[in-house]
Amino acid sequence: MVRRISALMQGINNIRIKKKLILSFILVVFVPVLIVGIFLTVAFRQNVLDQATQQITNNVERIKKQTLDIIRMPIEISDKLLVDSRLTNIVNTQYNSTFEVVKAYREFNDFRDYIKLYSEVYNIRFYTTNMTILDNWEFLKVTPAIEAEDWYKDAMKQDGIHWSYISDETKGNRNYLSLVRKISFPTYRTSGVLVIGLNPVELNNMVSQEPFDTMIIDESGYIIAAKNPNWVSKNISELDFASKLTNKAEGTYEFKFEDKPSKIVVEDLHPDSSRNGLKIVSVFSIDSIVSGANRISLLGFGIIMLSLVIAFVLIYIFSVILAKRMLLLNKDLNKVAMGDLNVISHVTGNDEIGLLSKQFNNMVVSIRGLMDEVSESHKQQALLQLRQKEIKLKMMASQINPHFLFNALESIRMKAHIKGETEISSIVRMLGKMIRRNLEVGSRMVALKDELEMVRCYLEIQKFRYGNERLTFSLDIDEAGQNIEIPPLIIQPLIENAVVHGLENVAEGGLVRLTTQIKDHMLRVEVADNGVGIHEDKMKQINEALHDMEEEGEYRIGLRNVHQRIVMIYGEGCGLQIMSEPGAGTRIVFEIPTGGHPFA
Known part of the structure; x- marks a missing residue:
């Protein structure tokens, strides 16, 4: 790790100042600002998208509430008709003539009154197995074709309200969202099916005001109302983007709509006392939501980039000026290195480079003064050495030749030995050995045993001098x-x-x-x-x-x-x-x- 840091620092030190300034700008300013700009752009875009998703969710909730308000009245009507004795009588009476049937129909105006009174209700009809009545678009005899319909089968199997998108033979076989409900008559042990068709205009007007593509579908996947009129009456299986929505749970999903990234919000609608329910689906393109945010982000990003470019140009200009001054000072230093001590730096200013230039000029002046002093000192030393050589020559004339000294000591040792003075002989021998060794000493290394021998000789001589x-x-x-x-x-x-x-x-x-x-x-x-x-x-x-x-x-x-x-x-x-x-x-x-x- 230390080596890597050292190598990195060495690499940085080898980069020229102009490149260092540009590199510093890129690392310290450009990259952080770019990262912050991208982060803020993405965050702003995501925030706008989240707000739009929340708004769509709120809109879907509002449509759900409005739809419940619309279907609330048909539910109340069906509840009233469920216990209406007049309906029980008219359906279960066995008529002997057409006049009796027409008279009974004339006295029962509830269906027509409900349709006139409530705009949510488009049509009301009742299917019965009483074969003595006449079909008048309000009361209809059950035919084999009706018995084969799924909606009729479901209604007869289970009590309660069923919601189906079915055709109305009384309205040109056009499809309408209808409340289908079995009404039983225990006294007569008979039953019939009440069908209340909802006004499609009310439903379509409600979703047509939405800012995004919104639709209402039944449990079979039929679109009963939509902002796009071309989708009404179609099954979602015919729409590529919505083919898998039938079994989708409530929530928000991402998918492709017209090859564009989009989101879809699914909300279940299950009215009270109903066996099944509806789904409200709203689709919106992500691009349509974030396009405004993207424009603002691009504008902000453009301003940031323009500011960075201007800052880069200014940094480059300053770095060129700084590098030029450094190069001028470097040229003056090279001249001094080549031996020219008459150089004067002309780099001005009070910044660090200007101070270096002033110190450089002071240094050159000091070097010239030192050179003069050294030259004078050399002259004096040369004169002194000449005088010392003369003194040495005079001293050499009076010095004793070392070989003469060794020979004289050897003669003294031999005479002392001959006369039996072995102690004196030994001391003289050690003294001669020490003098010879000291004269031979140079810069080379010696063995420890030789140095210790010199020490022993010295101690023996001193012991002889001072005594035991x-x-x-x-x-x-x-x-x-x-x-x-x-x-x-x-x-x-x-x-x-x-x-x-x-x-x-x-x-x-x-x-x-x-x-x-x-x-x-x-x-x-x-x-x-x-x-x-x-x-x-x-x-x-x-x-x-x-x-x-x-x-x-x-x-x-x-x-x-x-x-x-x-x-x-x-x-x-x-x-x-x-x-x-x-x-x-x-x-x-x-x-x-x-x-x-x-x-x-």
Whole structure:
């Protein structure tokens, strides 16, 4: 994850400022505004569609209520006729002559009165099995053709009100929504079927005022009223979009109407005391609803896009101006990089680029001044080096040849050995070995055992000088690390510091202990003495001096030199650690990797 972020940041850093500004505009402004615009457009469109659906649902509820108001009167009429004694008498009387029938019809005007009084009722007729009556379009004898009709069969099977879209032989066999109800006469053990036809004009006028295609269908799927007159009297199976509506439950559905996305609202209408009911269906095209919202959305989207284009043009212009100023400053920087220190940047302004230009000019002036100072300093150093060479030549004339010194020490050692002074002979041999080794020291690594041999020689010489009463030493060496390579002269100065300074005021019983240990691929070296120790203030000065490149104070030079060499080769975690308390001696510890230079 960190690598991916680092790679992404590196990729961003490699993009030029002009492209960064344009990219930032696209990511920070263009994309968010576009997303918000699309979201608001979709939300606005959906809100309009939901409101339209709710309005259609309300309209369907209103049509349902109005339809119930229309069919309420035929239901009440049928309830009255169900218990009308005059209807019972006229239907069940056995007539002997036509005159009796005509007289009875003249005295019974209820059917005609209901039709005149209520506009919802279009026609009323009664089918009877009394063969002595005359067919007069109000009372009709049941024929085999009538008996075969489904509506007649259903009415005779079950009591109650049935609603059917049936033809009326008294009105040219045109179809009407009709209330069909069986009326029984228990006294005469007869029955008949009452048919009340509803006025189609009332139903069609009601749905024709709707803003969308609306229809009323019976349970058989016949359209009894519709906003589109061409649909009336057809079965919904003849309409592709509505062929599956017969068994649809109440609700709102999406479908294709005339190859356009549309919605359809279905509402059931089941009058009281009825065996079956009707369905109210309203169809509307989604495009017709959201077209206005789409126009508003397109207008808003166009304004947003125009604003974004103007903003993009402005960003592009600003980025070009900014990039041009940066390129001018870059050209001036390249000239300085090529060595031309007489360049003056002419990029003006008080913004960040202008401030960089001013700082650039100040930097060039400072560099020219520094170059002059360096040139003068080089001249002085060259003169100083020339003088130092002259001094060295004069000093060399008075120096003792090292080979002469070694030969002289060897002669002294041999004479001491011949005379039986073995201690003096041994000390002289170790002194010669130390002088030779110090003269041979360079930048190469040396084996730990060779460095320890130098330490042992030094301690033997100092022991000879001070005597056994004042100085003793112990070497606790881990044999596993004898061949590890270390920088030369990093242990001997610590031993020398312990002898010269640690035991400076110790008259007798002085002890210097050197310990080496190999653990976890690290060489640990510890030099300890039982001297007077170091006070807290002085310890603070020593620790500060270890990091001071200009410090030239007494014995701290050796410690500082060792510390800085170790840090330079092995890193900050491998420097000297000095621990001391007044009267309790001093310990100096350092740890270095056994594999040599960790950064090699």
